Amino acid sequence: MTKKIVLFLLPLGVFASSFNSAMQSYINDLKVQAKSHNTNFVDFSAKRGEQIFTSKHIGKRGKSISCSSCHSLNLRNKGKNIHTSKVIEPMSPSINPKRLSDVKNVKKWLRRNFNDVYTKQGTALQKGDVLYFINSK
Amino acid sequence: MKKLILGAIVMIGTMYARDVALVNNKLYANECGSCHMAYQPGLMIENSWKKIMGNLSNHFQVDASLNKKDRMTLTAYLVKNSSDKSSAYLSRVITKYTNPNRAPLRITQGQVFGSYHAEVGNRYFKRKSVGSASNCAACHTTANRGLYNEDYVRIPR
Numbered sequence: 001m002t003k004k005i006v007l008f009l010l011p012l013g014v015f016a017s018s019f020n021s022a023m024q025s026y027i028n029d030l031k032v033q034a035k036s037h038n039t040n041f042v043d044f045s046a047k048r049g050e051q052i053f054t055s056k057h058i059g060k061r062g063k064s065i066s067c068s069s070c071h072s073l074n075l076r077n078k079g080k081n082i083h084t085s086k087v088i089e090p091m092s093p094s095i096n097p098k099r100l101s102d103v104k105n106v107k108k109w110l111r112r113n114f115n116d117v118y119t120k121q122g123t124a125l126q127k128g129d130v131l132y133f134i135n136s137k
Numbered sequence: 138m139k140k141l142i143l144g145a146i147v148m149i150g151t152m153y154a155r156d157v158a159l160v161n162n163k164l165y166a167n168e169c170g171s172c173h174m175a176y177q178p179g180l181m182i183e184n185s186w187k188k189i190m191g192n193l194s195n196h197f198q199v200d201a202s203l204n205k206k207d208r209m210t211l212t213a214y215l216v217k218n219s220s221d222k223s224s225a226y227l228s229r230v231i232t233k234y235t236n237p238n239r240a241p242l243r244i245t246q247g248q249v250f251g252s253y254h255a256e257v258g259n260r261y262f263k264r265k266s267v268g269s270a271s272n273c274a275a276c277h278t279t280a281n282r283g284l285y286n287e288d289y290v291r292i293p294r
Binding site: 060061081083084085086108111112113115116 | 172173174194197198199200201202203204267268269271272275
């Protein structure tokens with residue numbers, strides 16, 4: 001009986017951490033790029049992504065900020081735009097299924113937010129790591 | 138009786154007359170409304186919107202860049218619905234008192250905004266529950282319905 005339940009739940013666990021096919025193909029593109037920059041590259045890491053997401057940097061406005069400044073440290077919670085006070089819906093795809101579902105949108109926000117927090121574009125490795133981190137929450 | 142009904146309709150109509158026309162573009166509501174209130178295009182003149190849309194990668198020191206297609210579509214929408222094209226009351230006031238050659242970059246820098254908010258101290262705008270003067274809906278409870286009349290103002294603690 002227990003075995004049956006485990007078998008039944010297993011696919012759910014896989015679903016929670018897998019990307020839709022368009023997103024997976026974007027992740028695969030990022031992997032190819034990451035591999036071309038570094039031949040030792042194996043896979044993205046949610047742990048490295050967490051570091052990218054939570055560490056503070058002097059951002060575009062000259063102030064020390066991190067992604068968490070607006071998105072909060074717990075991705076299952078709502079965040080708040082520090083400039084406009086507008087509420088930001090949770091980043092966690094398991095709480096908010098719209099997240100990481102649309103490649104165009106994901107690319108747009110990676111471009112903007114790396115610029116705002118890191119004052120430069122993210123590398124393929126950094127983008128993949130961050131996406132793995134968000135997806136793991 | 139007919140006159141009474143007509144009178145009532147006119148009265149209710151005046152009560153609910155919008156100060157600016159509502160946002161009626163989904164792309165605009167989604168794109169611009171994801172970081173801040175999707176300000177009604179009728180709150181600024183055409184030249185102001187053109188300036189803003191010409192520098193989205195440095196939008197008040199934030200990267201709000203769009204792909205070219207979306208940027209063109211939204212610029213056209215904003216220009217077409219800017220205050221100069223609108224017959225709504227507040228839009229007409231804004232157009233009348235804005236010099237097109239010195240179009241402000243922010244709604245809050247406009248002369249009309251300034252005179253309407255002259256009696257509101259800076260400390261109210263700086264309250265944590267408000268954040269800044271750009272957060273219309275913090276005090277204007279009906280901002281998203283295009284109603285900026287002071288009857289609907291509630292300054293939060």
